[in-house]
Amino acid sequence: MSPFGVGAAGNHVRDLQGRLQKLNYDPGAIDGSFGSNTEASLRSFQKRRAIDTDGICGPESWSAIVEAGYSLGSRLLYLHEPPLRGDDVAQVQQLLSTLGFKSGHVDGIHTVKTADAITDFQLNAGLTADGICGSVTLESLKRYGSNLKLGELASLQERDRFNSLGTQLNGKKIVLGETGGLDAIIASLRRSLGELGANVLTIHHPDASAQATQANTYGADLFIALEIRPERPSVCHFQGEQYLSPVGSLLAEKLVVELSQYFPDIENKGMALRILRETQMPTVLCRFDSANTLVRSNQLVASSICTAIINALGKGFTS
Numbered sequence: 001m002s003p004f005g006v007g008a009a010g011n012h013v014r015d016l017q018g019r020l021q022k023l024n025y026d027p028g029a030i031d032g033s034f035g036s037n038t039e040a041s042l043r044s045f046q047k048r049r050a051i052d053t054d055g056i057c058g059p060e061s062w063s064a065i066v067e068a069g070y071s072l073g074s075r076l077l078y079l080h081e082p083p084l085r086g087d088d089v090a091q092v093q094q095l096l097s098t099l100g101f102k103s104g105h106v107d108g109i110h111t112v113k114t115a116d117a118i119t120d121f122q123l124n125a126g127l128t129a130d131g132i133c134g135s136v137t138l139e140s141l142k143r144y145g146s147n148l149k150l151g152e153l154a155s156l157q158e159r160d161r162f163n164s165l166g167t168q169l170n171g172k173k174i175v176l177g178e179t180g181g182l183d184a185i186i187a188s189l190r191r192s193l194g195e196l197g198a199n200v201l202t203i204h205h206p207d208a209s210a211q212a213t214q215a216n217t218y219g220a221d222l223f224i225a226l227e228i229r230p231e232r233p234s235v236c237h238f239q240g241e242q243y244l245s246p247v248g249s250l251l252a253e254k255l256v257v258e259l260s261q262y263f264p265d266i267e268n269k270g271m272a273l274r275i276l277r278e279t280q281m282p283t284v285l286c287r288f289d290s291a292n293t294l295v296r297s298n299q300l301v302a303s304s305i306c307t308a309i310i311n312a313l314g315k316g317f318t319s
Contacts, residue, residue, distance in 0.1 A: 003058035008034040016057055019065050020045060050239055050272040060274055067108060077110055077118075077133035084110040087241075092133055094242050095141040096121060102157060106243035107277045155246050162247045162282065165221055167314045169306075170197030175220040177203040177211040177275070179227045185294045186226065188302035196306065212278035222251070223283040224305065225275050228291050233263040236285040238277060239270025247282035251312045255284060258304035258311075262293055 004012065014032035020041045021027060028037030039055040046053040049064045057065075063085070070086030077084060077092060090108035096117045097103055103117035119131040125140045133141075165172060174193055176186050183204065190200045201218050203211045208225075215223050235255045237248030252268045259266050276283050286305075288294060294301060 001059055001062060003056045004034065005056040006034055006036070006039050013038070016042070016062075016065070019069060023065070023068055049241070050270060052273070063274075064272075073135065073138055077114075079110065079112065079115040079131060089114065090240065090242050092118070092138070092141065095145045097157075098145045099141070104280060105158060105238070105245060106240060107238075108240070109278065111280075113280075155244070158282065159246050163316045165313060167310075167316070168197070169193065169310060169313070172198045172222065173201070173218060173220045174198050174309075175201045175203060175215040175218060175223045175281075177205070177215070177223065177225040179206045179208075179211075180204070181228060181291060182226050182294065185298040185301060188298045189224070189305055192299075192302045192306045193309075196310075208273065208275040209278055212275055215283075216278075216280045220279075220281045222309065223275075223279050223281055224309075225283065225285040227285065227287055228289070229287045230289060231287070233259075233266040233289050234269045234287045235259070235266065236269045236271045236273065236276060236287065238272065238283065240272045240277070244270060245276075245282055247312075248276070248284055250315065251282060251308065252284050254308035254311045254315075255286065255305065258308040259286070259301065261304070262297055262301055263288065263290075 009032055011032060013034045014030055017027040017030045017038055020038070021030065023045065025041035025045055026037065027041040028035060042057060042061065043053050043055045045065065046061055049068070051060055051064055067086040070088040072088045072091045074088060077089060085108055087108060089110045090106050093103045093106045093108070093114055096114070097106065099121065101117040101121050102113065104111065104113040115131040118133050118137065119129050121141065122129040122137060125144070127137055127140060176189055178186050186202050186204070190202055193200050201214070201220065203214050205211050211225065235252040237252040238245040249270065256266055256268045273285060275285055
């Protein structure tokens with residue numbers, strides 16, 4: 001879809017307004033005219049969902065709006081290609097994780113991991129083990145998980161996997177991704193990581209979902225994504241409404257410390273952007289506002305990123 005914002009008009013705007021209204025936002029009159037009220041309600045939605053708050057309805061915002069419209073129990077959840085996405089999927093993942101069934105992190109994307117976790121739960125609960133989450137399976141999940149702290153186990157599992165990597169870069173599978181124009185810094189970073197023994201895959205692709213698919217296929221331990229964006233520099237880690245990536249947050253914290261010498265106002269941000277949601281390993285997205293700084297200092301920046309990764313591995317998590 002083509003992004004649209006203030007001044008747009010038509011059935012696509014009317015559809016957006018209707019969906020925002022159903023999600024308890026106030027876009028003004030459902031008249032198919034994208035005005036200031038529609039922009040304000042869209043910005044409020046974007047802020048709550050931790051995606052870019054620009055008041056523009058592009059592919060990422062539209063997908064998030066559609067996904068937010070699915071409530072728990074509103075449809076059957078089953079393995080499908082492309083994967084089913086929605087808030088209902090995230091809630092099921094959260095319940096599965098709480099009960100100790102490994103569905104991956106709570107990202108609202110129904111992959112093989114989620115289907116396998118549903119099947120495992122059904123086997124343990126004495127239900128038909130078909131991997132389909134319908135009303136009977138859902139009621140059992142709610143009943144067994146009602147007194148447990150949601151989301152905690154998924155966080156612990158990610159921490160444990162990270163701790164098991166050890167404190168050295170040697171042998172680690174690291175993916176570097178960029179959307180265009182950052183070949184020099186990616187090459188320097190790949191060289192620096194390779195010298196420390198890491199196995200590095202570089203991905204040059206403008207689409208975040210395509211990058212995530214390649215990284216998942218590679219089975220990476222960590223993903224470092226970079227892009228140029230004309231706003232305050234940031235290091236973003238995955239944080240949705242039901243889940244925060246503890247490893248992503250730790251790595252982002254270390255990166256902000258190291259990169260602040262080149263980008264003094266760089267900040268650590270929890271977001272639910274596609275590259276952070278769709279990758280199955282801990283991921284951070286480094287957003288820079290100046291390509292010139294990277295060109296002038298690409299080797300120093302690469303060295304700082306390596307230092308941050310090593311510092312994160314060295315700190316790890318205690319029980």
